[in-house]
Amino acid sequence: MTILTFIIALVAFTVLAPFIGGLIAGTDRIISARLQGRVGPPLLQPFYDVQKLFAKDDSVTHSFQGFYVFLSLVFTVLAGAFFFAGGNFLLVIFILMLATLFFIVAAYSTRSPFAEIGAEREIVQVMSYEPMVILMAVTFFMGTGVLSGEATFNVGAVFSLEQPLIVALPFVFLGLFFILTIKLRKSPFDLSFSHHAHQELVKGISTEMTGRTLGLVEIIHWYETVLFLGWIGLFLVWGSWIGVVVALVGMAVIYLIEILIDNNFARVKWQFMLISSWVVTLVCVVLNMVFIQVVF
Amino acid sequence: MIIEPVLIIGLLLLMPLLAAGLLLVIRGNGGRKVVVVGFGVLIMLGTILLAVGYLVGDPWQGSFHYPLIDYCLLAIDVVIGLYILAKSIKYKKLLAGALAVAQMAGILAFEFLIAPGVSIASDLYIDGLSVIMALIIGIIGSGICIYALGYMKDHECHAREDDPTCKDRRPIFFALMFLFLAAMFAIVFFNNLAWLFCAWEITTVCSFALIGYTRTDEAIANSFRQIVMNQLGGLAFVIALILLGLQGILELDVVISHGNLGLLGLPIILLAFAGMTKAAQVPFQSWLLGAMVAPTPTSALLHSSTMVKAGVFMVIKLAPALGWNANGIAVMLIGGFTFLFCSAIAISQPNAKRVLAYSTVANLGLIVACAGVGTPEAVWAAIFLLIFHAVAKSLLFLCVGTAEHNIGSRDIEEMDNLFIRMPKLAMLMALGILTMFIAPFGMLISKWATIVSLVETGNAVLLIILAFGSAVTFMFWAKWLGKMLAVAGSQSNVETAVHRSEWSTIGLMAVLVIGLSVGFPFVSEMVVVPYLACIWNVTGLDVISFDNLLIMAIIVLAVVLSFLVFVWRSKKRTAPIYLSGVGLDFEERTYLNSLSQETKASQRNWYMDGWFSEQSMTPLANTCCIAVLVFGMTLSLLSLGGWSL
Numbered sequence: 042m043t044i045l046t047f048i049i050a051l052v053a054f055t056v057l058a059p060f061i062g063g064l065i066a067g068t069d070r071i072i073s074a075r076l077q078g079r080v081g082p083p084l085l086q087p088f089y090d091v092q093k094l095f096a097k098d099d100s101v102t103h104s105f106q107g108f109y110v111f112l113s114l115v116f117t118v119l120a121g122a123f124f125f126a127g128g129n130f131l132l133v134i135f136i137l138m139l140a141t142l143f144f145i146v147a148a149y150s151t152r153s154p155f156a157e158i159g160a161e162r163e164i165v166q167v168m169s170y171e172p173m174v175i176l177m178a179v180t181f182f183m184g185t186g187v188l189s190g191e192a193t194f195n196v197g198a199v200f201s202l203e204q205p206l207i208v209a210l211p212f213v214f215l216g217l218f219f220i221l222t223i224k225l226r227k228s229p230f231d232l233s234f235s236h237h238a239h240q241e242l243v244k245g246i247s248t249e250m251t252g253r254t255l256g257l258v259e260i261i262h263w264y265e266t267v268l269f270l271g272w273i274g275l276f277l278v279w280g281s282w283i284g285v286v287v288a289l290v291g292m293a294v295i296y297l298i299e300i301l302i303d304n305n306f307a308r309v310k311w312q313f314m315l316i317s318s319w320v321v322t323l324v325c326v327v328l329n330m331v332f333i334q335v336v337f
Numbered sequence: 338m339i340i341e342p343v344l345i346i347g348l349l350l351l352m353p354l355l356a357a358g359l360l361l362v363i364r365g366n367g368g369r370k371v372v373v374v375g376f377g378v379l380i381m382l383g384t385i386l387l388a389v390g391y392l393v394g395d396p397w398q399g400s401f402h403y404p405l406i407d408y409c410l411l412a413i414d415v416v417i418g419l420y421i422l423a424k425s426i427k428y429k430k431l432l433a434g435a436l437a438v439a440q441m442a443g444i445l446a447f448e449f450l451i452a453p454g455v456s457i458a459s460d461l462y463i464d465g466l467s468v469i470m471a472l473i474i475g476i477i478g479s480g481i482c483i484y485a486l487g488y489m490k491d492h493e494c495h496a497r498e499d500d501p502t503c504k505d506r507r508p509i510f511f512a513l514m515f516l517f518l519a520a521m522f523a524i525v526f527f528n529n530l531a532w533l534f535c536a537w538e539i540t541t542v543c544s545f546a547l548i549g550y551t552r553t554d555e556a557i558a559n560s561f562r563q564i565v566m567n568q569l570g571g572l573a574f575v576i577a578l579i580l581l582g583l584q585g586i587l588e589l590d591v592v593i594s595h596g597n598l599g600l601l602g603l604p605i606i607l608l609a610f611a612g613m614t615k616a617a618q619v620p621f622q623s624w625l626l627g628a629m630v631a632p633t634p635t636s637a638l639l640h641s642s643t644m645v646k647a648g649v650f651m652v653i654k655l656a657p658a659l660g661w662n663a664n665g666i667a668v669m670l671i672g673g674f675t676f677l678f679c680s681a682i683a684i685s686q687p688n689a690k691r692v693l694a695y696s697t698v699a700n701l702g703l704i705v706a707c708a709g710v711g712t713p714e715a716v717w718a719a720i721f722l723l724i725f726h727a728v729a730k731s732l733l734f735l736c737v738g739t740a741e742h743n744i745g746s747r748d749i750e751e752m753d754n755l756f757i758r759m760p761k762l763a764m765l766m767a768l769g770i771l772t773m774f775i776a777p778f779g780m781l782i783s784k785w786a787t788i789v790s791l792v793e794t795g796n797a798v799l800l801i802i803l804a805f806g807s808a809v810t811f812m813f814w815a816k817w818l819g820k821m822l823a824v825a826g827s828q829s830n831v832e833t834a835v836h837r838s839e840w841s842t843i844g845l846m847a848v849l850v851i852g853l854s855v856g857f858p859f860v861s862e863m864v865v866v867p868y869l870a871c872i873w874n875v876t877g878l879d880v881i882s883f884d885n886l887l888i889m890a891i892i893v894l895a896v897v898l899s900f901l902v903f904v905w906r907s908k909k910r911t912a913p914i915y916l917s918g919v920g921l922d923f924e925e926r927t928y929l930n931s932l933s934q935e936t937k938a939s940q941r942n943w944y945m946d947g948w949f950s951e952q953s954m955t956p957l958a959n960t961c962c963i964a965v966l967v968f969g970m971t972l973s974l975l976s977l978g979g980w981s982l
Contacts, residue, residue: 149819
């Protein structure tokens, strides 16, 4: 990753990701509506929503709140830029963690009982998915090692592979898919922040966010969606244009499955989320490590 | 300016001793202040002078052998044994007394029967690691002593309110603190293991006295728990001394350079065991938790710069002899389990000092695990974990201590809204917490290096432990941070009562935390990598690339600066929070409910008692670690008989 590629990635990600993320959100809403027997909003509805949020009267509970959310946005964008510039995977993960932390602190700082519950649940969500995320980076290192002979944490290395990473890391891919539901805030794991305001303890972590601040939260979510789909793509792509096509199709399929899961499962309790994601993580990672030892 | 090494070591040993002697005699507040601040600053300058000369470069070793020193140190060993024996008779603690007798018998037998036959070439030793340790002891340790001036004044006042007749015991308190520093310097510089043992025992007995300082029943019980556990380590040390003496080796650097060969296997694990008891690794974590009854400066000193750091220093020293052998595997697993279980238990603790204690034990576990892995990359990580843990933890302890004296509680729930009540302190406490668990700050970068070193050695078990341990670490720090950073209402600022001595030390720690986080890539490049290159004979050590370290350093700077330049009074309209009804008092979170009755919304943090409670996790942790320890010791014993893995 040179400085030039980083700057290009930063600009491209900053500009393009919200559009892609917003379109994905729009598609998501249409498909979800059809699954529920509704027509659904127009494709560009998420953009109209955010536009409206930005036009609203801008109020906060105190001035730090908006500051924290802004920092969260900045670090999400930075994490994405490092990822798409082909940078170090662990660096991406750790910067993203910082972004998540600022979002949590933004909610805590309001001292609203509802936002606090949301923030606590968000922490439990982080605790649930973080082992898988770290171990994904670790096994990424192992996977590039067995496929190309040169183990690395650099994401860009996938483009010099002859086969996609999923060949070496099938179980880890499954594990990532499992925790992706938490990261995308999809039901059954949308404990901290449901898309349906009337349901879960008002609106969880974003209870006290309105206007421009809430608009920023939406935009953060778009950036995150693109970044996480990038993680999925990382496992499917290899060094040819067919690889890129396969990765794009794979990302679309995975997201469709996420929508199906979102619409078909009721929200679970945190105990189930924590235990299931830890068990899935442990089983998938151990199986995959054994798999690498046996097959390669 | 480079000073003769023997001279600077002598200065660093004698200055704190002199200070301790003076503090014992001086009873006035003014005089004490002059001595503590004066000697504190002198010791800091002394360590900086040492760093100028020896931070980078080849290790130095030298002889300073006079029989008189041996006799004096032996006399000290015996006096310590007798002191513990006397105390254990007074308080009827048989086990402590028995261990003291066993230790005395062992050391006397060693000194008279074995030691005279062994020749020692170098008694003193300085390398990059000892200088880093000396800086930690000198700067952080002395800083804590200065902080204690203000803190102990309040402490004494509180004590007098409860019991007007109680005697002012501050002279002995400060004398012990400085004696502690002297013993720590000795541990760092002594290469002669018999000498090192004496310093080792002084730190044990000093912390015994400091933990029991308040003389409540709880304090005395906990001080005995500490002494028994550390005497076990001391006993292991004595046995190691005897075994090594029989083989004619009594210098630490020689032991290490021989590596883990047959007959040295057992002494090495015994020394590592001594280190792990001092570093409060499971199953010995309870002494450090018990140490929380002591005044906060004591806890800060024990946790951040001394005592436990002596333990990990020993294990890091032994790292070249560890690695993929029975000893190394035992050490890395004990460290790993300690990290995982203690991080998990920290979730269930509402008491801020106990959270800090569990986090200390957990992070020491990580350092021990890295040392056990025993590759240069892992030791790189261990050294940075050691440095950042020392500064961040002392910052946190001092902040919690000051908060406790001003808000009257060390319960995290009571720190709700601290951001309004003590804004500066809350900011600094937040800085300490961030440094402990999140990128781009020091501890997490060190953890990143740990991951790299583990994945390069293919250590799957520790990688999994580390991933889960990091996740639970996020949980307990983030919820504390959130609680503290809540902003509501306009409660009065109670920060004005904080002593200047407390501010100066807290400020110093904050500057160190930021400075080291920003300077991380340069410290690595200029100090740690050359040190490892020299000990391991490796060149071009590149754990985390310089670019990535630089990116993190820039982010640290950006986060800190953005807080500093952030405009407090933005023009945004502020609105009250939502409270399921007509809000009455947003600070108290009361509102009128649908029946027009006043209701109070209250919200406690999440402690997950059913999952991560002390009662359920501790036996599990103890079982795992004891099993590993027995495994390691057994294999080493077998290797004495020529059998090997």
